[in-house]
Amino acid sequence: MIKALVFDFDGLILDTETAIYKATKDLYKEYGAEFPIEVYANLAGTQDESFDLADYLAEQIEHQVDRDKLLKEQSKRIATFIEKEEILPGVLPILEAAKQSGLKIALATSSGNHWAQGHLERLGIRAYFQVIVQADDVEKVKPDPALYVKAVEALGVKPEEAIAFEDSYHGLIAAKAAGLYCVVIPNEVTKALEFSKADRKLKSLAEVTLVELLEAFSEEKGSEPSK
Known part of the structure; x- marks a missing residue:
């Protein structure tokens, strides 16, 4: 029986992934360089310390750049792009239905x-979430399962009693490794990634109701999280 929902944030509730990509791409363009979507897609949903935005740019234009200046300008542009973003379709109805059904909700x-x-x-949706687990709360972020493990423990449910909602490959791997069901809703940045391990893949959360999801993952039908 499903007792909880665990949501990712970036690219799933708010399409910050696409906003960050567009802001960074535009900034690179001013330096006469490219920032391929494939590069950013592989960074989505995790923190890759081996990738450095300034070093990657310097390699393309063949001279060093002012890292602090670059990051400050990127942050400024990202904020401008994100201000225009709205909650992604279907998210609010699922949150409200979960609340009304008495399901526990985490991020x-x-x-x-x-x-x-x-x-x-x-x-205006903070109140829906009983638990928020972020990078600062674990030693390793996605694709490590720690974030999801901590989330379900804090909610007081078993992993197989929870559905994770993700948009990235790293997030999918983390959710499955923790033992949760995982519904993937790719965005513009992550849509080309490989999601064969997902229990379900949607174009939008607006395509499905909470009742349909609960029925699909009901243990009464013998369903178990895929490995």
Whole structure:
């Protein structure tokens, strides 16, 4: 029996992934360089310390750049893009239906420094989440399962009693490794990634109702999270 829902944030509730990509792509363009979507797609949903935005740019233009200046400009542009974004389709109806049904709700995000929580408050949906687990709360972020493990433990449910909602490959791997069901809803950045391990893949959360999801993952039908 499903007792909880665990949501990713970036690219799933708010399409920050596409906003970050577009802002960074535009910035690179001013330097006469390219920022391929394939590069960013592989970074989505995790924190890859081996990738450095300034170093990647320097390799393309063949001279060093001012890292602090680049990051400050990127942050400024990202904020401008994200201000235009709205909650993605289907998210609010699922949250409201879950609340009315008495399901527990958590957020598990690889972002830190209260990034997601700040946006949830700005969007007016923070109250839906009983638990928020972010990068600062674990040693390793997605694709490591720690965020999801901690989320279900905090909610007081078993992994197989929860459905994770993800948009990235790293998030999918983390959710499945933790033992949760996982519904993947790719965005513009992540749509080309491989999601064969997902229990279900949708174009939008607006395609499905909570009742349909609960029925699909009901243990009464002998359903178990795929490995």
